[in-house]
Amino acid sequence: MNVHADVARRRIEELLGTSDEQILRRWSALAKAPVDELKELYQALRTALAEEGSDLADIRGLLAELSRDRVRRGHTPSDTARAVFGLKEAVYEVVEADGGPEALRGFIWFSRLIDDLGLYTIETYATAREKVILDQAEQLLELSTPVVKLWDGIVAVPLVGTLDSARTQVVMEKLLQTLVDTGSEHAVIDITGVPAVDTQVAQHLLKTVVAARLMGAECVISGISPQIAYTIVTLGIEFGDIVTKATLADALAYTLRRSGIEFGEGRRTQIAIRAEDA
Amino acid sequence: MTDGGRMPIASNADVVAVRQQVRAVAIEAGMSLIDQTKVVTAASELARNVLVHAGGGRVTVEVVDDGRRRGLRLAFSDEGPGIADVEQALVDGYTTGPGLGLGLGGSRRLVDQFDLTSAPGEGTTIVVTKWARG
Ligand SMILES: Nc1ncnc2c1ncn2[C@@H]1O[C@H](COP(=O)(O)OP(=O)(O)O)[C@@H](O)[C@H]1O
Numbered sequence: 001m002n003v004h005a006d007v008a009r010r011r012i013e014e015l016l017g018t019s020d021e022q023i024l025r026r027w028s029a030l031a032k033a034p035v036d037e038l039k040e041l042y043q044a045l046r047t048a049l050a051e052e053g054s055d056l057a058d059i060r061g062l063l064a065e066l067s068r069d070r071v072r073r074g075h076t077p078s079d080t081a082r083a084v085f086g087l088k089e090a091v092y093e094v095v096e097a098d099g100g101p102e103a104l105r106g107f108i109w110f111s112r113l114i115d116d117l118g119l120y121t122i123e124t125y126a127t128a129r130e131k132v133i134l135d136q137a138e139q140l141l142e143l144s145t146p147v148v149k150l151w152d153g154i155v156a157v158p159l160v161g162t163l164d165s166a167r168t169q170v171v172m173e174k175l176l177q178t179l180v181d182t183g184s185e186h187a188v189i190d191i192t193g194v195p196a197v198d199t200q201v202a203q204h205l206l207k208t209v210v211a212a213r214l215m216g217a218e219c220v221i222s223g224i225s226p227q228i229a230y231t232i233v234t235l236g237i238e239f240g241d242i243v244t245k246a247t248l249a250d251a252l253a254y255t256l257r258r259s260g261i262e263f264g265e266g267r268r269t270q271i272a273i274r275a276e277d278a
Numbered sequence: 279m280t281d282g283g284r285m286p287i288a289s290n291a292d293v294v295a296v297r298q299q300v301r302a303v304a305i306e307a308g309m310s311l312i313d314q315t316k317v318v319t320a321a322s323e324l325a326r327n328v329l330v331h332a333g334g335g336r337v338t339v340e341v342v343d344d345g346r347r348r349g350l351r352l353a354f355s356d357e358g359p360g361i362a363d364v365e366q367a368l369v370d371g372y373t374t375g376p377g378l379g380l381g382l383g384g385s386r387r388l389v390d391q392f393d394l395t396s397a398p399g400e401g402t403t404i405v406v407t408k409w410a411r412g
């Protein structure tokens with residue numbers, strides 16, 4: 001760094017110190033952020049500048065935090081970037097009032113520094129948002145595949161929508177885990193809400209049934225619509241000795257009977273389950 | 279959809295998109311629920327084959343009309359390794375992967391017309407047509 005540049009830079013550092021309140025107030029207005037939130041950043045920036053050859057690691061850490069926080073609170077990326085770039089304008093007003101050649105020259109250096117930090121903020125904002133989106137997608141995957149307990153010892157998973165391989169696998173793993181967690185011996189996989197079953201989905205279903213058997217549990221598949229029954233047969237998929245039932249209610253009735261649950265006379269008429277003829 | 283009914287097949291998400299698009303166009307062509315399900319299932323098999331066995335490719339989805347009836351034509355193509363013995367590949371249960379080996383033979387039975395062109399090193403093209411009944 002030559003002497004000129006050094007003097008110019010030092011002038012900016014001085015102004016950041018002497019006019020700190022004015023700059024912070026103006027920055028806060030431009031960035032639409034409370035002074036308190038920006039104060040920490042401002043102090044970190046001043047400390048970093050005072051240190052010869054600082055790599056600005058602290059300030060970058062704070063900016064990354066600011067980005068994450070803004071993502072969580074639903075701010076746009078431009079709002080977030082503006083929060084950083086606002087400092088330039090706030091400092092420029094002080095530089096202009098000063099009017100000296102060092103301050104003006106120093107502002108060019110300062111402006112570049114803020115540009116860098118602003119770009120870094122946008123980058124961390126993008127990364128943070130990507131992570132939030134990925135997390136949400138994962139949650140949705142979990143949410144859209146509920147494994148429910150139908151009865152003591154009987155769990156069911158109603159499959160709904162298009163089954164891509166990722167989802168089918170998640171559902172099946174979750175079902176097997178739930179069998180273990182609840183100590184259930186019966187599972188019903190209901191595919192009423194599935195528009196099409198191809199060989200890959202069928203293979204996932206078959207594997208799950210076999211895995212459940214290895215764990216000592218029995219699976220029943222229910223809700224096979226006529227058009228899906230037809231395509232499964234046309235594809236040549238064999239379900240072997242796997243028990244299938246037309247409806248979830250039929251499957252429940254069947255598993256209840258298999259697990260030896262009997263209803264008293266009064267109960268039977270109240271519950272819409274045909275336990276006898278299932 | 280992309281231009282002229284052409285859709286890329288490069289990921290699982292693309293296979294799902296193809297399935298959904300074929301369903302939408304099948305409804306548009308006036309197909310019954312059972313015919314929709316057949317053609318959607320065939321599309322799912324062939325799209326997945328393009329992804330799994332050829333590492334990607336594309337499909338063109340279009341409504342066709344022969345003057346008497348409307349239907350759906352799907353043209354899958356890839357630049358993958360190709361199929362050396364097509365007859366063998368169509369045999370139920372034949373697979374070179376971990377699948378069930380029922381996709382090719384099964385989808386041929388699910389549609390009305392099935393044309394497979396392939397040679398080792400030259401990729402694979404499969405054009406299928408399904409007519410709406412009634
Ligand atoms: N697009 C393709 N490119 C290269 N090989 C293919 C393609 N489609 C199918 N094959 C070959 O034909 C075989 C049978 O296909 P398929 O009946 O769908 O069964 P699977 O996909 O379960 O193996 C595959 O294992 C593969 O060797």
Ligand SMILES: [Mg+2]
Binds near residue numbers: 323327377380381
């Ligand atoms: Mg296949």
